[in-house]
Amino acid sequence: MDEAVVPALRMDRVSKEYGRGSGRVRALDSVDLRVERxxxxxxxxxSGSGKSTLLQCAAGLDEVSDGTVHIGRIPVSGLDExxxxxxxxxxxxxVFQxxxxxxxxxxxxxxxxxxxxxGGRVDPVVVRDLASRVGVEDLLRRRPHEMSGGQRQRVALARALVTEPEIVFGDEPTGALDTGSARQVLALMRELVHRDGRTIVMVTHDPVAAAHADRVLFLxxxxxxxxxxxxSVDGVLRRMARLEAAGC
Incomplete structure (x- = not known):
């Protein structure tokens, strides 16, 4: 299969259980998912729907109980720790909150x-280029306490991209930011996808953040x-309201 059409992430019939016997909890239940490059x-x-578990299993941070996960062509679920x-x-x-x-x-x-x-060799040109793309090229000598939350998250984005990963996972990446900084970081993430062809999977509770994505999955x-x-923000809110009303 042409590499271009291999999904960045594929999950087939993925389940994840915690505990045993009467205390067993099924956090993921036969999830199928394709995320295109x-x-x-x-x-x-x-809350409790399985968002964080989905992210952890997809990223190889946690083992699945059943099913398979692939990042590109790599079978994550077949690997040891x-x-x-x-x-x-x-x-x-x-990218973390x-x-x-x-x-x-x-x-x-x-x-x-x-x-x-x-154990690789750092190329300062690559670092400067990434810093320029995310808008922190003037902050490279500063330490985190000398930067705003939005600036720190931009640095975190550059760090996430420096190894040219197949996929970037975001765990509430704008959750700790004020509204203005959050919008700037989300616009940057969208630009990285559509201009640079990056692939991003983001867990969020914020309808405004979700509306920046191409696609929203509801668990x-x-x-x-x-x-x-x-x-749209309104569309996401309506769907979430339906889930809450259904007691999910």
Whole structure:
């Protein structure tokens, strides 16, 4: 199959269970999902619907109980923990709500961290180019405490992209930002997808954030129960209201 048409992420009949016996919880229930390359997908759902578990299983942070996960051509669900760690290091980028920048390092050094952890050689031209793309080229000598939340999240985005990952996962990436900074970061993420062909999967509780995606998946009780393409804020709110009213 042509590499261009291999999905960035594929999940087939994925289930995830925690605990045993009467205390067993089924967090994901036979989830099927395709995320095409160069797309921006948001995942929403009520509390306890399985959003975080979906992200963790998709990214190889947690083992599935049943089913298969592929990142590109790589069968994540067939790897041991060491192999999954190498996959995450080389092929996956992460952006977190709390930024997870190292306080003692400059912005440039934080961007370089994934390359250094992989034992690679840092190319300062690549770092400057990424910093320029995300709008922090003037902040490369600053440390996290010298930056705003929005600036820190832009640095985190550059760090997530420095290894040229097949897919970037965002766990509430705008949850800690004020409204203005959140909109700027979301616009940047959308631009990275549509201009640079990046692939992003983002878990969020914010309808405004979700409306920046190309596609929104709605989870309830560990299953994908609804989907919206070309989403609007009002449309996302209506779907979430229906899920809440149904007691999902």
């Amino acid at each position: 160069g797309s921006f997908v948001a995942v929403m759902g009520p 060491t192999q999954r760690a190498m996959l995450r290091r080389d092929r996956v980028g992460f 709390s930024y997870n920048l190292l306080a003692g390092l400059t912005a440039a050094q934080n961007i370089e961290v994934p390359v250094r952890l992989a 309830a009780d560990g299953r994908i129960v609804d989907e919206a393409t070309s989403p």
